Amino acid sequence: MTLIESVSLRRVLDSRGNATVEADVLTESGGFGRAAAPSGASTGEYEAIELPPRESIASARQHAVPRLVGEVYAGNQRDVDAALRAADGTDDFSEVGANSAVAISMAASKAAADVLGVPLFQHLGGTFRDATHAFPTPLGNVVGGGEHAKEATHIQEFLSAPVGAPSVSEAVFANAAVHAAVGDVLDERGVAAAKGDEGAWAPPIDDAEAFEVVEEATDRVEDDLGFEVRFGLDVAAAELWDADDEVYRYGDDERTPDEQVDYVEELVTEYDLAYVEDPFDEDAYDSFAELTDRVGDRTLVCGDDLFVTNVERLERGIEEGAANSILIKPNQIGTLTDAFDAVELAHRNGLDAVVSHRSGETEDTTIAHLAVATAAPFIKTGTVGGERTAKLNELIRIAEEAV
Numbered sequence: 001m002t003l004i005e006s007v008s009l010r011r012v013l014d015s016r017g018n019a020t021v022e023a024d025v026l027t028e029s030g031g032f033g034r035a036a037a038p039s040g041a042s043t044g045e046y047e048a049i050e051l052p053p054r055e056s057i058a059s060a061r062q063h064a065v066p067r068l069v070g071e072v073y074a075g076n077q078r079d080v081d082a083a084l085r086a087a088d089g090t091d092d093f094s095e096v097g098a099n100s101a102v103a104i105s106m107a108a109s110k111a112a113a114d115v116l117g118v119p120l121f122q123h124l125g126g127t128f129r130d131a132t133h134a135f136p137t138p139l140g141n142v143v144g145g146g147e148h149a150k151e152a153t154h155i156q157e158f159l160s161a162p163v164g165a166p167s168v169s170e171a172v173f174a175n176a177a178v179h180a181a182v183g184d185v186l187d188e189r190g191v192a193a194a195k196g197d198e199g200a201w202a203p204p205i206d207d208a209e210a211f212e213v214v215e216e217a218t219d220r221v222e223d224d225l226g227f228e229v230r231f232g233l234d235v236a237a238a239e240l241w242d243a244d245d246e247v248y249r250y251g252d253d254e255r256t257p258d259e260q261v262d263y264v265e266e267l268v269t270e271y272d273l274a275y276v277e278d279p280f281d282e283d284a285y286d287s288f289a290e291l292t293d294r295v296g297d298r299t300l301v302c303g304d305d306l307f308v309t310n311v312e313r314l315e316r317g318i319e320e321g322a323a324n325s326i327l328i329k330p331n332q333i334g335t336l337t338d339a340f341d342a343v344e345l346a347h348r349n350g351l352d353a354v355v356s357h358r359s360g361e362t363e364d365t366t367i368a369h370l371a372v373a374t375a376a377p378f379i380k381t382g383t384v385g386g387e388r389t390a391k392l393n394e395l396i397r398i399a400e401e402a403v
């Protein structure tokens, strides 16, 4: 393996038009990797810290780059990430910024794959990765609101889940078809809709109507394509939680924690939901456990803001039976090593690990490789829009390469 020769950092645009950090890593033998940090809007309270990009870059140049250049082998991902942690010295990357950390971590992995002459998913997943496992099914955001769009649904994301698709490519196109069908159904109802941060329709309708619209759209596509298309949700309920009054607020409506458990259970049953992410506040381990107990045998109950890709929070969740899956977002924790540790802990305890984009994204495709490398059952990476299709199209290419 070859030593890191240089690390360059720059500000580039993300899909919301905000600045984010991009890293280039070059090795002594000429291996090259480039990666950019994504950015959340409905960020969890316990996520690693994203610093303003200029600040993060200056700090990384001062503290992290000298520990990497000429010191660490690009292919030793654990060493790369340990150097980033040592350079930062905090638990939450508040010194260097999780944005520079994750960009460098991912760029180093790509430089290593380049040196080895193998695709990134193979470098990350290893030679003995089980190539026979099914490919991740893309969860496609087709209707959304919450923190991703104003004057739209309270539930943040309605996610098409083409679970019966015979191939990843057919699943990707199925989600695009559901997105188009939602547009048609909204049109037929006379609802004009803009799009939110992730390219989902952001119609000015209430959640009850959104369920009708998405059900109608998935039914149409299911009939048309002839395989099962279900749907799921990211409730992002931490954004709805009113800690003072201890209720979940849906505009003028409110639900107590017990009512929220009953409500989500009813939704799972009525709509046969394949996936439910963050149906409760990020500290509500008990509600998560109650719901998982009731519906965990028929749907994935996934912790995003609950776990923030953090092994300590996941350990508590496992002890309390708080979910049967974890969302994996490398920038929530800062390095690929931390993300892999969370995946491995989840797998050892029978939980699924679902890989995800952020609402602010770039053309970076690392998460497509990460999802394949870790045999994720689902990858949540949007449906339309260049920064979303970058990952979806990469998945299609990987599927060709991996057979």
Ligand SMILES: O=C(O)[C@@H](CO)OP(=O)(O)O
Pocket (backbone or CB within 6 Å): 039, 040, 041, 042, 043, 044, 157, 198, 234, 236, 304, 356, 357, 358, 359, 360
């Ligand atoms: O809540 C989420 O799961 C994500 C991605 O869909 O949103 P954000 O990146 O804004 O946290």
Ligand SMILES: [Mg+2]
Pocket (backbone or CB within 6 Å): 234, 236, 277, 278, 304, 305
């Ligand atoms: Mg979420």
